[in-house]
Amino acid sequence: MCQLLGMNANTPTDVMFSFTGLATRAHEHKDGFGIAFFEDRGVRLFVDHYGARQSPVAELLQRCPIRSRNVIAHIRKATQGRIALENTHPFMRELWGRYWVFAHNGDLKQFEPRLHGAFRPVGDTDSERAFCWLMQELAKAHASVPALPELTRTLSELVPQLNAQGSFNFLLSNGQALWAHGSTRLFWLQRRHPFRPTRLRDEDLTVDFAQLTTPQDRVAVIATEPLTADEEWTAFEPGELRLFIDGAPA
Known part of the structure; x- marks a missing residue:
C-alpha cells in the first residue's frame, strides 16, 4: 500500500x-x-514517477523547504495503473474557483463510475x-461553495459509497x-505549546x-503510520472522517 502524509497548521x-x-x-x-x-x-505541486529516495525533485525540496498551512504528500506503491507521471499522487482539480488536492492509499476494486463534465481522469488509477x-458529486450537491461544516456533511454522505468498493x-x-478519512489504517497527532x-x-x-515555534503555533499531522517514536499518535476508527482547521480537529 501507499503512504500518506498530511499537515494542517x-x-x-x-x-x-x-x-x-x-x-x-x-525503499x-x-x-x-x-x-x-x-x-x-x-x-505548489511537485510529482515524480521516481521514488522519493532517488528523485532529484525530492532532493530539491529537502534543500529548499516550503512553508505552508496545508500540505498533502504521498509515496506510491502501485496497485492499479502503470508507473507514470500522470498516475502519481497528489492529484489536483479546480472547483468553485479553488484548487483541490487529493491523495489516496488503498485499492478500489472494479471502480468505474460514470464521469462527465470537467472531472475526468488523466491517468488510469482507481485513486x-x-x-x-x-x-x-460535490459540484452536483452544491451550486456554490458551501461552508466547511456543510462540505464535511456532504463528504460524510459520499465517502461510504467509495469505502464499500x-x-x-x-x-x-x-x-x-x-x-x-481512515478506512483501514491512518493516524494523527497535534503539536502545540509546550513544544x-x-x-x-x-x-x-x-x-x-x-x-x-511560538506558543501560539498549532500543527496537526496525519500519516499512514506514526512517523515519530516519542509522540502520542491517535488511530482513526474504521470509516472515520475528520476535518482539520488551523492545526486542530474541528
Whole structure:
C-alpha cells in the first residue's frame, strides 16, 4: 500500500521533518512520490514517477523547504495503473474557483463510475477516478461553495459509497482546511505549546520544535503510520472522517 502524509497548521509551517520520515519508507514505495503546498489560493505541486529516495525533485525540496498551512504528500506503491507521471499522487482539480488536492492509499476494486463534465481522469488509477467522482458529486450537491461544516456533511454522505468498493484512506484539501478519512489504517497527532524535541521513528533525526515555534503555533499531522517514536499518535476508527482547521480537529 501507499503512504500518506498530511499537515494542517494555523501558520505557514515547514513539513520537511515529517516528509523526511515519510521518504525513508520509499525503499518499499518506489513507484513515485508527490507533495502539494497550498499558498493562499495557489498550490505548489511537485510529482515524480521516481521514488522519493532517488528523485532529484525530492532532493530539491529537502534543500529548499516550503512553508505552508496545508500540505498533502504521498509515496506510491502501485496497485492499479502503470508507473507514470500522470498516475502519481497528489492529484489536483479546480472547483468553485479553488484548487483541490487529493491523495489516496488503498485499492478500489472494479471502480468505474460514470464521469462527465470537467472531472475526468488523466491517468488510469482507481485513486484519480475516485477523486474525479468526489469532485463531480460535490459540484452536483452544491451550486456554490458551501461552508466547511456543510462540505464535511456532504463528504460524510459520499465517502461510504467509495469505502464499500475497497480500502479508501485519503487526504483532501482546498487550502482552507484538510479532510482525512481512515478506512483501514491512518493516524494523527497535534503539536502545540509546550513544544519539545521529537525523534523520527525510521531515521536518526531529532528536531526541537521549541526552538522553531511560538506558543501560539498549532500543527496537526496525519500519516499512514506514526512517523515519530516519542509522540502520542491517535488511530482513526474504521470509516472515520475528520476535518482539520488551523492545526486542530474541528
